[in-house]
Amino acid sequence: MSLQFVVNKPRGPLGWWILAPILGLSAAVLWWSAQGTHLSITGFIDGLPWIADFISRMLPPNFAFMQKLVKPAVETVQIALWGTLLGIVLALPVCFFAARNLSPYAWVFHGLRQVLNVMRGINEIILALIFVAAVGLGPFAGVLAIALHGAGMLGKFFAEAIEEIDEGPLDALRAAGAGTLQRIVFGVLPQVLPTWIGVVLYRFETNIRVSTVLGMVGAGGIGFELISSMKLFAYEDTAACVIVILVLVLATDLVSSKLRAMIR
Amino acid sequence: MIEIKGLAKSYGEHQALRDVSLSIRPGEFVVVLGPSGAGKSTLLRCINRLIDPTAGNIVVDGTSLSSNRRDLRLLRRNVAMIFQQHNLVKRLSVLKNVLVGRMADLSPILSSLQLFPEADVRIAMHCLEQVAMSHKAKSRADALSGGEQQRVGIARALAQQPKFMLADEPVASLDPKTSRTVLTYLKKSCKESNIAVLCNLHQIDYALEFAERVVGLSAGQIVYDGPPSGVSGDVIRSIYPGLDDPNVLDAAQRLTERRRTAAEAVIAAAAVEERA
Numbered sequence: 001m002s003l004q005f006v007v008n009k010p011r012g013p014l015g016w017w018i019l020a021p022i023l024g025l026s027a028a029v030l031w032w033s034a035q036g037t038h039l040s041i042t043g044f045i046d047g048l049p050w051i052a053d054f055i056s057r058m059l060p061p062n063f064a065f066m067q068k069l070v071k072p073a074v075e076t077v078q079i080a081l082w083g084t085l086l087g088i089v090l091a092l093p094v095c096f097f098a099a100r101n102l103s104p105y106a107w108v109f110h111g112l113r114q115v116l117n118v119m120r121g122i123n124e125i126i127l128a129l130i131f132v133a134a135v136g137l138g139p140f141a142g143v144l145a146i147a148l149h150g151a152g153m154l155g156k157f158f159a160e161a162i163e164e165i166d167e168g169p170l171d172a173l174r175a176a177g178a179g180t181l182q183r184i185v186f187g188v189l190p191q192v193l194p195t196w197i198g199v200v201l202y203r204f205e206t207n208i209r210v211s212t213v214l215g216m217v218g219a220g221g222i223g224f225e226l227i228s229s230m231k232l233f234a235y236e237d238t239a240a241c242v243i244v245i246l247v248l249v250l251a252t253d254l255v256s257s258k259l260r261a262m263i264r
Numbered sequence: 265m266i267e268i269k270g271l272a273k274s275y276g277e278h279q280a281l282r283d284v285s286l287s288i289r290p291g292e293f294v295v296v297l298g299p300s301g302a303g304k305s306t307l308l309r310c311i312n313r314l315i316d317p318t319a320g321n322i323v324v325d326g327t328s329l330s331s332n333r334r335d336l337r338l339l340r341r342n343v344a345m346i347f348q349q350h351n352l353v354k355r356l357s358v359l360k361n362v363l364v365g366r367m368a369d370l371s372p373i374l375s376s377l378q379l380f381p382e383a384d385v386r387i388a389m390h391c392l393e394q395v396a397m398s399h400k401a402k403s404r405a406d407a408l409s410g411g412e413q414q415r416v417g418i419a420r421a422l423a424q425q426p427k428f429m430l431a432d433e434p435v436a437s438l439d440p441k442t443s444r445t446v447l448t449y450l451k452k453s454c455k456e457s458n459i460a461v462l463c464n465l466h467q468i469d470y471a472l473e474f475a476e477r478v479v480g481l482s483a484g485q486i487v488y489d490g491p492p493s494g495v496s497g498d499v500i501r502s503i504y505p506g507l508d509d510p511n512v513l514d515a516a517q518r519l520t521e522r523r524r525t526a527a528e529a530v531i532a533a534a535a536v537e538e539r540a
Contacts, residue, residue: 168351172417175312176424177340177368185376186364190355 054235061239069225069244076221076248079139079214080207083146088200090151095158096184102162113159119152124210128219139220146207146214154203161195162188194263201256208252212245222248265289266311266343266428266460271320273306280306281484284320288428291458293451295465295475297495299504303484304464308430311462312343325427341368344421344459346450348433350413354406358397358416361405362388365423391422394453411442418450422457429454431463435470443467447474468500 010018033039094112096102103109127145135141170187178186215223222245229237266288273281280303288294296304309315311322313336321328324339344365352361366384367375374380392398395415400408405416414434421429431450435443447463451474454461465471471478472492480488480495480503487502488495501507 166351168347168349169353171314172345172347172351172420173364173367175314175340175343175345176365176420177337178364179337179367179372181372181376182367182370186353186356186360186367190353193355 057235058239058242060236061243062234062236063240065229065237065240066244069222069240072215072222072225073244073248075139076211076223077208079142079146079211079219079221080204082143083150083207083211084200084204086143086147087150087154087203090147091154091158094151094155095162096188098155098159099162101165101167102184102188113156116152116155116159119148120156121152122149124149124214125217128214128217132218137218142211142214142219142221145219146210150203150207154199157199158192158196161192161199164195165191197263198260201260205249205252205256209249212248265323265325266462267321267323268311269321269323271307271310271317271322273303273310273315273317279484281310281317284481284484284486286479286486286489288460288462290427291455291460293454293461293463293474293476294479295463295471295477295492296479296481297465297468297471297475297488297503298481299466302481302503304466304481305432306484307481308345308432308462308464311428311430312340312345314345337368341424342426343428343430344424344426346414346417346421346429346431346434348436350410350417352405352413352416352420354404356405357401358392358403358405358408359385359388359401361416362391362419362423365391365420368424387425388419388423391419391453392416394422394456395419395449409442411438411446414438414446415449418446418453422453422459425457426459429459429461431461433464433466436466443470468495471495 009015012018094116097104097108098112098116100109103112124145127148128141131141131144135144165188169191170183173183173187211221211223212226213221213223215221215225216227218224222241226238226241226245229235229241266286268284268286271281271284271286272279284303284307296307298304306315310317310320311324324343327335327339353364363370363375363380363384366380366388370380370384389398389401392401395418397412397415397419400412400416405413408416417434429450434450435446438446447470450461450463453459463474472495475492478488478490478492478495479486480499482503482505488499
């Protein structure tokens with residue numbers, strides 16, 4: 001059996017030589033970043049016994065502590081639930097104007113996209129710190145942080161789903177003399193709804209994961225128990241927290257992937 | 265009556281339509297014949313203002329078109345459209361797709377809440393009966409075959425109770441048998457309600473079979489306007505410049521001959537009857 005190498009030569013006068021600067025530059029950037037982050041195999045190997053030591057201190061997990069974790073775990077889910085819902089409420093009216101094909105003016109579209117970028121660009125933990133300062137310690141700050149960041153995410157994904165619809169039915173509605181509201185309800189929504197539901201479920205999964213750590217900055221949820229147990233060197237309690245978080249995250253993933261399979 | 269005078273549309277350098285003048289009389293079935301890119305779609309879409317023309321004047325039932333939004337909705341109520349790709353909303357039921365044809369008359373709020381006056385639902389069901397699709401009223405639109413979807417598209421247009429219907433290549437993506445069924449339903453239902461049809465086609469044989477009047481469009485200009493019996497080989501060559509397929513010309517020739525002899529036979533029979 002003889003083999004033939006079927007790959008087009010890169011276009012341009014350089015041919016295969018174009019790869020040389022690309023590879024060289026990549027190698028240089030990676031080496032530079034390795035220096036910056038003190039990347040070190042020996043460091044990792046030397047650290048292994050300490051990781052083992054840490055894990056051994058976590059064992060056996062303090063299952064009795066889990067009783068105390070029920071309330072924070074429920075709170076974590078509640079934060080994610082309202083954070084997601086308020087995110088949707090904020091994103092919905094914006095997304096139609098942030099979609100290139102529906103936006104009445106180009107500057108509206110570009111402007112809103114930038115607003116969404118800013119909302120999305122700030123991490124939930126940072127937003128939570130700001131909201132803790134504004135509304136005080138507790139889960140409400142977490143809800144607001146997740147809602148604001150989530151609105152940026154959902155607004156973008158909702159708008160992108162709108163941009164991908166088949167515009168034929170919209171033409172048909174226009175040709176039939178339908179108004180703007182009717183065009184959105186009968187032409188846009190039926191086409192984007194499955195995608196939107198998928199996006200919302202995915203955001204809910206993410207928000208559960210985020211709200212498990214919001215407690216570290218005092219914004220409610222199970223993260224507070226996690227960080228305090230570590231500060232008290234009660235590693236068996238930490239292990240219990242980690243297990244509860246894992247169960248929470250896996251359960252949400254399971255439920256949401258089942259739900260997503262049901263639509264389509 | 266639709267009267268088009270000096271209609272022109274250009275996209276940058278490209279002139280899609282140049283100086284098109286045409287009038288459509290009430291109730292007549294006009295086929296616009298022409299190759300891809302001749303400007304057929306542009307012509308239709310200028311009439312209901314899905315496209316804004318560059319120049320020219322279109323008068324529908326005595327009112328000249330403005331881009332005023334209320335006037336536009338009123339115009340679009342009277343001028344229905346059928347699309348090549350059906351343009352049904354796939355995830356909605358057949359009935360709701362037909363109700364889209366009623367939208368111009370319905371309250372935006374109530375219809376958005378999925379509440380429709382019974383009278384409008386009855387009109388929609390009647391239109392589905394006209395194209396023999398009422399048994400599928402509750403099916404989702406994407407559960408239908410291509411031909412069935414286009415019949416629903418016709419029902420949606422009929423539901424507007426329009427005076428004019430613009431059909432943009434309604435059978436371009438259908439097989440010959442289905443195409444004929446769809447065109448038959450289109451012609452029959454429009455005749456029943458005295459709706460004038462302006463139908464784009466690129467199939468010469470269907471044009472000659474269904475048209476009462478043929479408008480030949482080539483490179484944005486009208487090169488023929490007359491009865492199907494007048495579509496000779498020369499006419500076809502002027503509509504499709506560079507078409508040197510003797511089979512097509514032959515077939516067209518034979519079809520017109522047959523129609524002409526058939527027409528002559530009818531006239532002769534009538535004459536005989538008259539004499540008797």
